[in-house]
Every structure is written in C-alpha cells, then in structure tokens.
Amino acid sequence: MRFDLSRQAFRSTMMNFVKGVALFIALALCSGYMLHSRSLAGQEKQEKDEPTVSPEQLAHAKALFAEKCARCHGLDGTSKTVLGGMLGAPNFTDARWWKNDVDDKRLVQSITEGKGEMPAFGKKFTRQEIVSLVAYVRRFNKSEASTSNH
Numbered sequence: 001m002r003f004d005l006s007r008q009a010f011r012s013t014m015m016n017f018v019k020g021v022a023l024f025i026a027l028a029l030c031s032g033y034m035l036h037s038r039s040l041a042g043q044e045k046q047e048k049d050e051p052t053v054s055p056e057q058l059a060h061a062k063a064l065f066a067e068k069c070a071r072c073h074g075l076d077g078t079s080k081t082v083l084g085g086m087l088g089a090p091n092f093t094d095a096r097w098w099k100n101d102v103d104d105k106r107l108v109q110s111i112t113e114g115k116g117e118m119p120a121f122g123k124k125f126t127r128q129e130i131v132s133l134v135a136y137v138r139r140f141n142k143s144e145a146s147t148s149n150h
C-alpha cells in the first residue's frame with residue numbers, strides 16, 4: 001500500500017515534470033523563432049543598405065519625436081529641456097556631438113534598447129519608425145546640412 005502511494009506520487013511528480021519540460025521547450029522554440037525572424041528582418045534591411053526614409057516616414061517620425069522624445073530632447077533637438085538637462089541628453093544640433101563616431105547602427109540600437117537614462121523604445125515603435133527617427137534626428141545636425149549643401 002505504501003509502495004503504491006509513493007509510486008502514484010512519483011508518477012504525478014513525473015507527469016508534472018514532463019509537462020513543465022514540454023512547456024519550456026515550446027516556449028524556447030517559440031521565442032527562438034521570433035528572435036530568428038526578427039534578426040532576419042533586420043539583416044534583410046541592412047543588406048539593402050538601410051531602408052531609405054520617405055518624406056511620409058520622415059513626417060511620421062517628426063510627429064513621434066514631438067510626442068515621445070521632445071520632453072527630453074526638445075522640439076529643436078538641443079535637449080535644452082528640464083528633463084534633458086537633468087538626465088544629460090545630448091545636443092543634436094552640436095556638430096561636435098556627431099563627430100563622436102555616431103553611426104546609424106548605434107543610434108538605432110540606442111533608441112531600441114535605451115541608453116543610460118534614456119528609455120528603450122523597441123517595444124513601442126517598429127524598426128522602420130526607429131530608422132525614420134534616426135534620419136529625423138540626423139537632420140538636427142547643422143554641420144551635415146551645411147556640408148551637403150556644398
């Protein structure tokens with residue numbers, strides 16, 4: 001009798017264990033697949049030499065910037081806001097800041113994952129929106145505008 005009981009207990013423990021393992025594998029497969037398809041999507045875009053940003057997308061980025069970013073970075077990109085000053089946000093109109101090895105890849109990553117005191121936006125925006133935001137932020141760089149006018 002005692003033997004039977006413990007066997008039963010063992011069986012149900014085993015069943016729970018198996019269920020747990022099955023669930024874990026299902027979750028792992030699922031998130032692995034999602035990560036994979038995400039990175040594939042990223043790669044495709046990179047291969048196309050970063051998607052070009054259409055005027056519509058840039059206009060959309062401008063609206064997003066006003067809504068989500070301007071409280072720290074200011075509508076003019078100087079980050080001369082109370083929050084921007086407190087958190088040490090960079091001045092995007094300062095040519096010296098752009099000299100500091102600031103490529104699109106890094107900016108996309110900073111907006112997606114956050115950086116220092118800046119929150120992550122990867123869950124709020126699509127990759128296209130983030131790429132458009134980077135293009136929009138780049139336009140604050142006056143030195144770039146003046147060099148491309150030459």
Ligand code: HEC
Pocket residue numbers: 064065068069070071072073083084087088089090106107110111115116117118119121133134137
């Ligand atoms: C809560 C304030 C805050 C908000 C909101 C915010 N930022 Fe920032 N941002 C910062 C701070 C602070 C930094 C400087 C981070 C550092 O260098 O440690 C920063 C840095 C950046 C950088 C430079 C990243 C780098 O690699 O040096 C970019 C680009 C940027 N922000 C874009 C955005 C965009 C686009 C949005 C809106 C989607 C946004 N930020 C919203 C505070 C903010």
